[in-house]
Amino acid sequence: MSLVQFNRTLYRSGPAALSWPRQVRAGWWYQLKMQAQSGFVVMVSLVQPLIFASIAMADQQAGNRTLPLLYYALGAGIMGIWSTVVFGCGGALSWQRHQGMLEPLVMVPAPLVVVLLGITLGTASVGLYSMGATLLWGWLVFGAHIHLVDPLAFVLAAVVMIVALGLLGLVMGSSFVLYRNADALSNALEYPVWLVCGLVVPLSLLPGWTHYLAYILAPTWGIESMRSAALGGDPWVAMLWCVVASLVYLGLGIVLVGNVERLARAHATLNFQ
Amino acid sequence: MSAVTVQRANRTGNFWRIFFVGGLISYRALFYWITPWQYIPTMLAAPLFQILFFVYLGRATGVGSTTFFVVGNSIQICSMSGIYGMTMALANERQFQTLSPILATPANRIALFLGRGLPVLVSGLQTTAFGFLVSALILNFRPSPKALPELALTVLVSTASCTGFGMALGSLGLRARDIWLTANIAYFAMLLLCGVEVPLHQLPGVLQVVAHVLPLTHGIAAGRLLASGHHLGAAWPYIWEELGIGVAWAVIAFLLFRYFEREGRRTGSFDRL
Numbered sequence: 001m002s003l004v005q006f007n008r009t010l011y012r013s014g015p016a017a018l019s020w021p022r023q024v025r026a027g028w029w030y031q032l033k034m035q036a037q038s039g040f041v042v043m044v045s046l047v048q049p050l051i052f053a054s055i056a057m058a059d060q061q062a063g064n065r066t067l068p069l070l071y072y073a074l075g076a077g078i079m080g081i082w083s084t085v086v087f088g089c090g091g092a093l094s095w096q097r098h099q100g101m102l103e104p105l106v107m108v109p110a111p112l113v114v115v116l117l118g119i120t121l122g123t124a125s126v127g128l129y130s131m132g133a134t135l136l137w138g139w140l141v142f143g144a145h146i147h148l149v150d151p152l153a154f155v156l157a158a159v160v161m162i163v164a165l166g167l168l169g170l171v172m173g174s175s176f177v178l179y180r181n182a183d184a185l186s187n188a189l190e191y192p193v194w195l196v197c198g199l200v201v202p203l204s205l206l207p208g209w210t211h212y213l214a215y216i217l218a219p220t221w222g223i224e225s226m227r228s229a230a231l232g233g234d235p236w237v238a239m240l241w242c243v244v245a246s247l248v249y250l251g252l253g254i255v256l257v258g259n260v261e262r263l264a265r266a267h268a269t270l271n272f273q
Numbered sequence: 274m275s276a277v278t279v280q281r282a283n284r285t286g287n288f289w290r291i292f293f294v295g296g297l298i299s300y301r302a303l304f305y306w307i308t309p310w311q312y313i314p315t316m317l318a319a320p321l322f323q324i325l326f327f328v329y330l331g332r333a334t335g336v337g338s339t340t341f342f343v344v345g346n347s348i349q350i351c352s353m354s355g356i357y358g359m360t361m362a363l364a365n366e367r368q369f370q371t372l373s374p375i376l377a378t379p380a381n382r383i384a385l386f387l388g389r390g391l392p393v394l395v396s397g398l399q400t401t402a403f404g405f406l407v408s409a410l411i412l413n414f415r416p417s418p419k420a421l422p423e424l425a426l427t428v429l430v431s432t433a434s435c436t437g438f439g440m441a442l443g444s445l446g447l448r449a450r451d452i453w454l455t456a457n458i459a460y461f462a463m464l465l466l467c468g469v470e471v472p473l474h475q476l477p478g479v480l481q482v483v484a485h486v487l488p489l490t491h492g493i494a495a496g497r498l499l500a501s502g503h504h505l506g507a508a509w510p511y512i513w514e515e516l517g518i519g520v521a522w523a524v525i526a527f528l529l530f531r532y533f534e535r536e537g538r539r540t541g542s543f544d545r546l
Binding site for chain 2: 054055065067181184187191192205
């Protein structure tokens with residue numbers, strides 16, 4: 001029996017919790033394929049980040065400050081990931097309900113949070129397109145010097161940040177569902193997070209009170225960690241904070257999804273449109 | 274009074290009824306963000322955060338003054354209404370399957386078409402006025418009081434011009450399968466191309482040519498001149514150009530509307546989604 005077959009047997013015959021990673025992985029892969037077919041997602045994760053990267057890098061070349069182009073290329077990439085998360089995950093539960101899929105998803109033996117985790121992680125992973133696109137764009141069009149000081153730490157930081165954003169997406173999806181106009185909320189949340197997390201504007205330029213908001217948002221630590229790995233510096237402390245933020249989001253997500261499921265069952269609104 | 278005079282008076286009355294009443298009804302029916310729960314986050318909060326984001330990006334790159342970004346973005350945010358609103362006002366008729374009944378009526382097409390632009394224009398002016406007002410309150414944007422009426426005129430012309438462009442996109446929506454993707458790309462491309470965030474001379478030659486046929490480019494240039502203390506005479510050429518471009522886009526839009534109406538009748542494609 002090969003290791004893969006052994007794992008499959010274990011997952012299928014063991015306690016239910018053993019099959020959760022498989023369910024998350026299946027949801028993640030399915031969501032990734034589905035999102036890649038959406039014109040809107042392609043716009044948000046490819047076209048929009050390229051436009052913002054072009055603006056930031058053109059301003060950098062026209063201006064008199066000396067932050068490197070890679071700084072802006074990375075920031076614009078994460079802006080794209082955030083946009084994908086805020087639109088894709090923010091409305092994830094609402095969308096399932098709108099499509100009449102929430103009822104079957106609640107009915108399956110797997111916990112709803114496990115099902116949703118696959119969806120939100122898949123959505124956040126689609127955002128990686130934007131990171132690749134802005135780095136390539138910066139190199140091809142603006143002549144950005146793409147040299148990563150610590151490539152391994154950079155890749156690890158990117159993975160940690162995607163997971164953190166997927167978990168933040170879980171929190172958003174389960175709280176936005178209580179708000180009938182979740183899409184409007186997503187519209188309003190794009191720019192503030194880009195700004196507060198210091199994705200293309202250094203945090204030192206922002207008023208002090210915004211820093212407290214920045215500290216509880218994973219993109220702040222994600223970009224800090226990736227920039228340190230790419231441009232030089234210690235990426236590990238920021239990465240650790242990103243992991244801590246992820247665990248907090250996971251805890252919050254479990255509570256919120258449970259709450260939403262309980263309320264939706266009690267009020268019979270699983271299929272409410 | 275002869276029968277011909279009565280008929281002519283009725284026709285004129287009908288024209289204005291369709292223009293004003295029809296325009297208002299269509300706005301209420303088709304503008305998706307009309308409720309406060311949608312309007313405030315989408316039409317006020319998101320544009321406000323856009324202004325803040327780019328003002329701080331300007332400070333980070335050292336490319337322009339606060340006035341440069343406040344004027345550019347405050348005028349550009351009228352396209353939230355001009356592009357998205359106008360696209361909704363025309364293309365949503367097809368989405369909601371009401372296009373065929375409307376085009377079966379003998380209503381004057383110019384009144385039917387232009388009437389939809391008026392509420393969108395007013396909504397765009399509100400958004401821009403809000404952008405300027407909040408910038409004055411929190412970003413210390415202080416144009417000379419003498420320049421305010423002239424700035425208001427520039428904003429009116431720019432918003433009207435952008436509405437003309439939005440009409441063209443909306444007309445395309447009578448035929449195109451996914452006009453929202455085009456509208457989204459147009460909105461973000463205008464940030465880059467119309468000199469909103471990047472000085473025009475910084476763009477490659479081809480993009481500068483494109484910028485000159487797009488709405489807002491000249492209006493923003495005029496607005497910046499007026500806000501920095503220049504007299505109206507210096508801004509007039511830009512205002513006239515903006516007006517000319519707006520009229521040209523409105524004419525193109527109407528021709529597209531009539532063309533797609535004829536094609537729709539011929540091929541029965543009004544309700545085909």
